[in-house]
Every structure is written in structure tokens, then in C-alpha cells.
Amino acid sequence: MSGPTPISIAFLPLTDSAPLIAAREKGFAAEAGFDLSLHRATSWATVRDMLVYGQVQGAHMLAPLAIAVTLGLSQHPAALSAPFKLNLNGNALAMSTEFAAALDPDPAKRIADPEGAAHDFAAAIGLHRRKPVVGIVHRYSSHALMLRYWLGYAGVDPDRDLALRVLPPSLMVEALRSGEIDGFIAGEPWSSVAVAAGLAEIVAVGSRIWRRGVEKVLAFRTDWMEGHAGMVDRFLGAMARAAAWCDDPAHHGELAALLARASYVGQPAATILPALEGRLLLRPGTAPVAIDDFMIFDREAANFPWRSQALWIYSQLVRWRMVEKDETIERRAADVFRSDVYRRALAGSDVPMPGASMKVEGAIATPTGVGSHSGALTLGPDRFFDGRVFDPHNIEAYLAGLSAK
């Protein structure tokens, strides 16, 4: 082969861009024969357009956005594919100190009891001096869907009872400081940055709303991916090794320092580290609180794109009237998560390979061994906080159950 293969990938400054950054900085991409260049953007619209119009080959992307672009819900329709998830969870809802004062006084209890906290939040909406303005990073963001799911449980209709304001993650803290928003839900480190600045308290975290919630994916244009199968397979191999490196607690200090660089996340390593370690400062001036499985990069086959997870996202888009319920649309949404490409790329590696590509989401209460083609695979608890179970073969009944609440 003549020299490394160039590949360029767009990303947003977020802690969950870590596997891409590790792939470049720790040599996993180079070992697999790639010259990986990373292009930082500020807004998801820019990342999307860079990918859709071919300025980059791949993108760090909100899983629901990859589905929305494919379904033609977000500007120019383009078939995108997600053969690899970058992480599970890793986001947090930060609310202004003023708003948080109406919630349980013990911040650790809010996190530990998301059911109670949802009801308290619903009550706090009425007590607030205005309709609370909550920042979300995109209409089709993973954590916006989690916020909706969490508040929907307590009878809140986010479109009616909240003013949802879309802002890129890196602008949230300034918007909070200027009083433009009363809180926001975003990927780390931005909630921790707001707490460190003394502006907010973390009142809920994604990993306690859905224990194994889908977050970012590595997205390609489907036509490009199909036309470059060998290259994609090789690159996913590098990404799997990078993700495993990121998940190892022994590397968290080094990873935080890498992410802290101005060209990546550009925030202090000390503010990035807590999310990696799962020990978050919830309120300024208090002791950090341990939140296990706050953010998962690799273990339990976290990178495997379960088609049932794409379908859960589809079910939420239907629930919030962002897309109509339709079998063709459902099929296209599920097809964005390319478990087949993941299998092809990582067959023969030591990565544990699930036997199935669909599962019932939210049914695992304690770590459970599951069928796998290679290696032992144990899946950790994946429950939704309300105990509801998502059967991808019966979305209709699931949605009926949600609206009957």
C-alpha cells in the first residue's frame, strides 16, 4: 500500500467525541493505515451539511439526527448509515440555581430517584416566574428525547409546558449566564462547566432516565459507505480499539487531558474528567456524587448498533409528532443502524458479537449473559426509569401505553 489512507471526520466539542480523538491521538487510526483528520464544528447543522455534501467522509452525530436526515426531516434528505455507536449516555440536565431550589434539596436524591424528580420538576414549572426556557442542542438530539421521555412521565408536555430553545452545546453556558435560558440538557462537559461556573445544578442525568441510552453514532453517507467497504471495515476496527482504550479507567486522566486541548473540547481537564469517571459535581461547592455507568464507550458491546435502538428513537419521533407512523418510515429508520456492517467489519476480531440484532429494550434489571457469536457478552441493566419495556415488534402497543398515562 502506498502511504496512509486519508479520512476526514467532523465532530462537535463534546466529551463523547473521545473515541475519534483517541483514534487519532493514540495511533489507532494510524496503525490501521489511516491519516485521520478531525474537523471541529460548532453546530450540528454544520456537521450535518459537511457530511451530506461530502466535505467529510464521516461524522460524530446525534443518533436521532442521523435518522432524521435519512427520513428527510432535517433539510436536504440523504441516506445516512450508523454502523458504530460512539457511546451510551453521558449527558446531564443542568438547571439554574433558582429553578433547582424548587426541587428536592438533596441533589444526590434527585439523581437517585428520577421518578420523584420528574414530578418535582413538573411542579417547579408552575412555580417558576415564567415558562421555563430549557436549552436543547437540536430538535433531533438524543438527550432532547430523553428529556421529553422523563418529563412526559410526570404529565408534562414539553412542547406546551416548556419553551425549548435550540442552541449548540458550547453556547449553553453563556446563554444560562445571560438569563436567556433557565437550564439545558447537553452532552458533557457542558453541564459540568455550568456547575463549575456556579450557574447551575445538575438535576437529572440521561443514564438514570435510560440506563443504556443511545447517544452519538459514527455516521457515513450510505452510498459512500457501500462504495468503500474495505476502508470502512478497517476504520471500524480502529474505532473499536480506540473505544476500548477510552473505556479503560486507567486511561481517563490521559483522555481528559487530550480532550482538554483547545482544538478539541477546549475546557479544563478537571471539568472533563468527572463524566469519564462517573463522579459528578451536582451543585457548586458540594462533594462529587458517584453515578455508575454515567457514560459508556465500549463495554457490553456498547458500539453495536442494535436496530431496536433505532426503532426506539423512531417511536419517540412518532410520539412527539415529528414524523408520522408508517411502516415504510419505520423500516427506513431501523435501517440507519447498520448492525450488518458492524458484524462484517469486526468479525474475527476479539470484539464480542451479539447473536441478535434486535432486542427488547429496557428489560434487563441485572447483568445478564446473552447469546454471542464470539467472546462472552454480558449486558448490564438497560432499564428505563419508569420500568416500561420497549418491544420493537410491537411499537403500536408501546405508544398506546405511553399516551394512556
Place this chain on the structure above:
Amino acid sequence: MRIVIVDDSGLRATVLEDGLREAGYDDIQLVPPLGAWVAKLERMAPDVVLMDLGSPSRDSLEEMLAVSRALARPIAMFVDQSDDQMIGAAIDAGVSAYVVDGLRKERVKPILDLAIRRFNAFARMQADLDEARSALADRKTIDRAKALLMKSRDLPEPEAYALLRSTAMNQGRKIVEVAEALITAHSLLGGTE
């Protein structure tokens, strides 16, 4: 036809506005993406919105387009999606355009062409300006080093400069680098200028 330019660089917005006015468009509004700018934009009911492709404000704008009832069911990007060459030129220049659906593409294309040219011109202007700024900074550094030499070695100005230049040539460095080194050394040795 109402055109709104959303830009946080006032200078680029002006460059674009001037171009559009010269081309005969007279209903042009500038909106900096600050505060409640999305609501303001919505009230203006533009036919075309032009903004920087990399602008952090695009997500907010697109959300408004997705939920707004004030604007006719919007809005596509880059006008003619089949025109790959134009899309490429727009992206390279960093232009994004949001166009009210139904507006004929022949009417929009000249606007976008113009925006691409002006964005490119602005980028060149910015590069020239950066170059001029750094040239000025170099000039100042060299002047300070020259003044140090004139004072400490009691040289007239042309000889002080000649000494800097010959040192730079002998060492294969730029004059400004030698000047910087001299100033640093001088301050380390406790000298005052």
C-alpha cells in the same frame, strides 16, 4: 424580495449588503444573532436568509423553520440541490442560504452567486488584513530592537538595521526573529528600553 443577512461579523454583513444593493436588491436587513434574534427574524418574514455555513446560530434558525407557522413551509438549502457545482462553491465559500419554498430558483441563483463571491472576497480581505496586521507588528518589533542597538552600542539607525539584517542573513533567520531574540535577551538581562 426580502433578504435577511444573519452574521456576527458586522464587516462581512456590510460587504454582502453592499453587493446586493449594487445588484439592485433593496429590501435587505441585517440581523446579528444575539438575544431574541430568531423571533425578530420570524417577524421580518424574509424570502431568503443568508448566513455563514459554520455559524453556531444555524441550529436555532433551523428549529424556528421547523416549528414556525409564520413562514411559508420553508426552506431549502443551496437553492438547487441538483447543482453540485454550486453546492460545492457555496460550501467552500462558507455560505448557507435558507430560501422560502416556492421561490423560483432562477430568482435565487444570482443572490447565492453574489453571496459566494462576496464571502470569498471577504475571506481574502480578512487574510490580507491579517497579513497587514502581522507586518505592522513585525515592524514594531524591529523598531524596538533597532532602538536597543542604537542605545546600547551607540549606533546610528541605518547601521543598527544593517546589523540586524546581516545577523539574520548569517543565521538563516528572519529579521523579526533576530529582533525578538534581542528584545528577549535584553529583558532577561534586566535591561530597560
